[in-house]
Each structure stands twice: as structure tokens, then as C-alpha cells.
Amino acid sequence: MSTYDALLLVSFGGPEGPDDVIPFLENVTRGRNIPRERLEAVGEHYHLFDGVSPINRQCRDLKAAIEADLAAHGIDLPVYWGNRNWEPYLADTVRTMRDDGVRRAAAFVTSAYSCYSCCRQYLDDIDRARGEVEGAPEIDKLRVYANHPGFVAPFVEATRSALADLPDDVRDGAHLAFSAHSVPLSQPGRESYVTELRDVAAVVAAEAAPGHPYELVYQSRSGPPSQPWLEPDILDHLEKAAAAGTRAVVNVPIGFTSDHMEVKYDLDVEATAKAAELGLAFRRAATPGTHPRFVAMVRELLLERSGDAPERPTVGALGARPDACPADCCRNGARAR
Numbered sequence: 363m364s365t366y367d368a369l370l371l372v373s374f375g376g377p378e379g380p381d382d383v384i385p386f387l388e389n390v391t392r393g394r395n396i397p398r399e400r401l402e403a404v405g406e407h408y409h410l411f412d413g414v415s416p417i418n419r420q421c422r423d424l425k426a427a428i429e430a431d432l433a434a435h436g437i438d439l440p441v442y443w444g445n446r447n448w449e450p451y452l453a454d455t456v457r458t459m460r461d462d463g464v465r466r467a468a469a470f471v472t473s474a475y476s477c478y479s480c481c482r483q484y485l486d487d488i489d490r491a492r493g494e495v496e497g498a499p500e501i502d503k504l505r506v507y508a509n510h511p512g513f514v515a516p517f518v519e520a521t522r523s524a525l526a527d528l529p530d531d532v533r534d535g536a537h538l539a540f541s542a543h544s545v546p547l548s549q550p551g552r553e554s555y556v557t558e559l560r561d562v563a564a565v566v567a568a569e570a571a572p573g574h575p576y577e578l579v580y581q582s583r584s585g586p587p588s589q590p591w592l593e594p595d596i597l598d599h600l601e602k603a604a605a606a607g608t609r610a611v612v613n614v615p616i617g618f619t620s621d622h623m624e625v626k627y628d629l630d631v632e633a634t635a636k637a638a639e640l641g642l643a644f645r646r647a648a649t650p651g652t653h654p655r656f657v658a659m660v661r662e663l664l665l666e667r668s669g670d671a672p673e674r675p676t677v678g679a680l681g682a683r684p685d686a687c688p689a690d691c692c693r694n695g696a697r698a699r
């Protein structure tokens with residue numbers, strides 16, 4: 363491992379107590395066209411959990427798991443962590459890295475796909491943070507990993523477990539609802555996002571639940587109602603499925619790497635309640651979190667990018683995404699985030 367002298371975990375950030383919720387939401391939505399009512403409603407989701415998002419805990423656990431995995435493989439590399447929207451802020455982390463003498467780091471982002479929100483915005487965050495720190499290290503974001511076996515295999519396993527957990531009499535006819543965060547149709551990179559999501563859904567469905575009907579749906583939309591976002595929404599989908607006679611749904615949140623608030627609230631509270639109201643048996647499959655296969659993927663991506671592991675494993679039909687996105691990638695057209 364000669365190319366990199368550090369690994370940087372980059373994430374979204376989330377509040378860690380009731381007083382953090384509004385400042386956090388202001389950070390997230392600065393300069394965005396999010397209706398005030400939506401913000402208040404989302405604040406309530408956080409307050410249901412004492413103002414604590416699961417995401418920072420997930421990042422601490424993932425960082426510890428990566429450190430242990432690297433050490434177990436004889437790779438002596440410090441791991442740092444910085445966020446876009448909450449402490450530890452990326453610029454502060456980059457400053458610490460500089461002070462520690464880091465010259466060149468690989469960045470692992472807790473978002474697996476291509477799109478403005480999933481990839482480019484994190485690249486911009488890294489650029490901005492480096493711009494604030496004189497003598498900042500070089501930072502290379504690792505490739506988009508939605509179709510890496512280390513991301514997909516935990517979902518295959520989780521889908522099988524969720525199916526197995528359904529009551530016997532409804533399991534055979536269960537539908538799979540793969541879900542991902544919706545984005546506005548105008549968001550740059552939206553086509554790649556959908557293409558990658560379809561590819562992952564097809565692989566997981568074929569491996570975990572051959573013969574079961576499945577659909578890709580969206581969740582957590584937020585813009586004004588006049589603005590079109592990716593559809594169908596998971597709640598509408600559940601209604602349609604129930605009306606068509608479906609009795610059981612397994613929800614696989616392939617858009618998420620861990621249990622974010624969108625998973626804990628939008629799926630485990632809201633979609634779960636909707637399914638109960640409709641008389642549907644409903645199970646939500648686990649996210650990768652700190653699954654050992656997912657953690658190992660981080661090391662594999664790091665070695666791959668360092669030139670120490672020439673193969674670029676993928677599943678599905680799309681092949682490996684490039685190491686570095688073209689400068690205009692997920693940035694074209696009107697600035698619609």
C-alpha cells in the first residue's frame with residue numbers, strides 16, 4: 363500500500379440530540395427549495411428518536427470495522443471520518459489530516475450510486491473542504507460501488523432472511539419492493555442512478571427470490587408538489603399491491619448503505635404502518651451497515667485503486683464505473699439538486 367497514506371470516510375452527517383435537529387436541517391437545506399412544512403415534518407421524524415439520527419453511530423461503527431479489517435489484513439493505514447452536514451465536518455477532518463502529515467488519501471463515501479446527491483455533491487464537498495485548508499492532502503474518491511459484490515451480497519442475504527421471516531402462508535406469493543431515495547427528475551445524473559438501481563434490483567431479485575415479482579420504488583421525496591420526482595412512491599406502491607391482491611411485501615432498501623433516518627422513519631415507521639393498515643405482511647430487509655462483506659469491499663476498493671488488485675469485480679450488467687468521474691459528470695443542465 364504505497365499510493366495512499368490514509369483512508370477518509372465521508373458521510374452525510376446527522377443530529378445527535380434535540381438541539382441539533384433544526385441547525386442540522388438548516389445545513390442540509392441551505393439554498394434548496396424545500397417547503398417549510400416539509401422541514402417541520404422531517405424535524406418531527408428526528409424528534410421521535412430523541413433528535414438522534416442513526417447515521418453517525420453507523421459511521422463510527424463502520425470506521426471501527428474498517429480499522430479492524432485493515433489491521434487484520436496487515437494494512438497499516440489511519441482512517442478518518444468527516445461529514446457534509448454535521449460534526450465532524452469534513453473541513454475540520456481534512457485539517458487534522460494535514461496536521462497529521464497525510465499527503466494522499468482515498469475517500470470512501472457512504473453513498474453507493476451515481477447522481478448529483480449521491481456522488482458529485484460529495485466530490486464538491488471534498489473540493490470545498492480542501493479549499494479551506496492550506497496544504498490539504500490530495501483526496502481520491504473511490505469508485506461508485508453500487509454493483510460491487512460487497513454491496514450487493516449483503517442485500518441478497520438480507521432479502522432471503524426477510525422472506526424467511528414472513529408467515530408461511532404468504533411467503534410464496536410475496537412481492538419485493540426495492541426502494542431508494544427519490545430525487546427530482548431534473549437532478550443531473552438521475553438516468554445513471556435509475557439504471558444502476560434497476561441493475562442492482564434485478565441481481566438481488568434473481569439471486570434471493572427467483573420467481574417473486576418485484577418492482578423498484580422510491581421514498582423520502584421532499585420538494586414542492588409541483589416539481590416532479592422519481593416515482594412510484596413506496597406508499598402508493600403498497601396501496602396498489604394490496605388492491606391487486608398481494609398479501610406480503612419484502613422491502614429491500616437498496617438505495618441505502620446503512621440505517622439512516624429515511625430507513626428508520628420512512629420505512630420502519632411510515633411504510634410499516636401503511637402496510638399494516640392495508641393488511642399486508644411486511645418485512646424490511648437489513649442494510650449493509652457493518653456486514654463483513656461490505657467492510658471487506660472498502661479494503662478491496664482501496665487496494666484496487668492503489669494498483670494492488672487489478673480485477674474490478676462487479677455484478678449485474680453494467681460493468682465497473684470509472685475511478686474518476688469526468689469533470690462535468692452529474693453536473694449538467696440547470697442546477698437542480
Ligand SMILES: CC1=C(CCC(=O)O)c2cc3nc(cc4[nH]c(cc5[nH]c(cc1n2)c(C)c5CCC(=O)O)c(CCC(=O)O)c4C)C(CCC(=O)O)=C3C
Pocket residue numbers: 374375376377387390391394396400401404415416417472473474477479480543544545546582583584585617621622623624699
Ligand atoms: C439521493 C439521496 C440520498 C442517498 C445518497 C446519500 O446517502 O447521500 C440522500 C441521503 C440522505 N439524506 C438525508 C437527510 C436529508 N435529505 C434531505 C433532502 C434531500 N435528499 C435528497 C436526496 C438524497 N438524500 C434530495 C434530492 C433532497 C432535497 C434537497 C436537496 O437537494 O438536498 C433532507 C431535507 C429534508 C427533506 O427534504 O427530507 C434531509 C434531512 C440523510 C441523513 C439521514 C439521517 O439523518 O439518518 C441521508 C443519508
Ligand SMILES: [Fe+2]
Pocket residue numbers: 543
Ligand atoms: Fe436526503
